[in-house]
Amino acid sequence: MEYRRIFALGDIHGRFDRLSSVFNKINFDAEKDFLIMLGDYIDRGDENLHCLQWAMKMSEQKNVVVLRGNHEQMMLYYYLMGTFESTVWLPNGGKFTKAEIDEWCKTDPDFLKKALKFIYDRPLYHKMKINGKDYIFVHAGLKPGVPLEKQNDESLLWIREEFYNDYNGDAEVICGHTPTPYLGTLEGLEDRDPYFPVRLPNKITLMDTGSFLPRGKISCIDVLTKKIWQSDH
Numbered sequence: 001m002e003y004r005r006i007f008a009l010g011d012i013h014g015r016f017d018r019l020s021s022v023f024n025k026i027n028f029d030a031e032k033d034f035l036i037m038l039g040d041y042i043d044r045g046d047e048n049l050h051c052l053q054w055a056m057k058m059s060e061q062k063n064v065v066v067l068r069g070n071h072e073q074m075m076l077y078y079y080l081m082g083t084f085e086s087t088v089w090l091p092n093g094g095k096f097t098k099a100e101i102d103e104w105c106k107t108d109p110d111f112l113k114k115a116l117k118f119i120y121d122r123p124l125y126h127k128m129k130i131n132g133k134d135y136i137f138v139h140a141g142l143k144p145g146v147p148l149e150k151q152n153d154e155s156l157l158w159i160r161e162e163f164y165n166d167y168n169g170d171a172e173v174i175c176g177h178t179p180t181p182y183l184g185t186l187e188g189l190e191d192r193d194p195y196f197p198v199r200l201p202n203k204i205t206l207m208d209t210g211s212f213l214p215r216g217k218i219s220c221i222d223v224l225t226k227k228i229w230q231s232d233h
Helices: 016-026 048-058 070-081 094-104 111-121 153-158 161-166
Strands: 005-009 033-037 064-066 125-130 133-138 172-175 198-200 204-206 219-222 228-230
Touching (some): 005 016, 016 048, 016 219, 048 064, 048 094, 070 153, 094 111, 161 204
Parallel strands (some): 005 033, 033 064, 172 204
């Protein structure tokens, strides 16, 4: 099927105000468009539960792919593992999300079970062929030199500099994870708007524009035209 637009939406981190701002601008039509959400719907914002519920509802629409981010992974660790990995979520913004979930579960006791199943069921990447070219949508990135089907969860959800510096695959990669304001150490990125998506020379587009930061934004790109929309807040 040919789509009118193919969107990739960057990290949200509990900022439903900014999510609403950018999503209203793109005027998404599930009959004509395709949407990939790159993960990290929760933690660090003021409306983490609202954003998670929105992602859950959006996942039920046609032509929508909702990926898992490392913050959703940390939430799984916390509730399901009970090992050292389970301790990383709360100090990384999870305490805010957990407080919202605890309150919500007072009136909807089954919500946590539904939320954990939703997160567990999320794919870690999505691959498409667009105009004869391969595109890979993933939260964090890829281990350089490793075939897509052999990538491990840690790389797909957590990798940073090794991917940015050493990736040399043929596919275009659209990802989030590392806020663009934190990328100043990468060569050639000094003179730029720190809150705007970054296109690296090795076919990587970075879409996390610091949604949770005071001046941060949520960004969305149409990979067909390269047009970018951003939240106003």
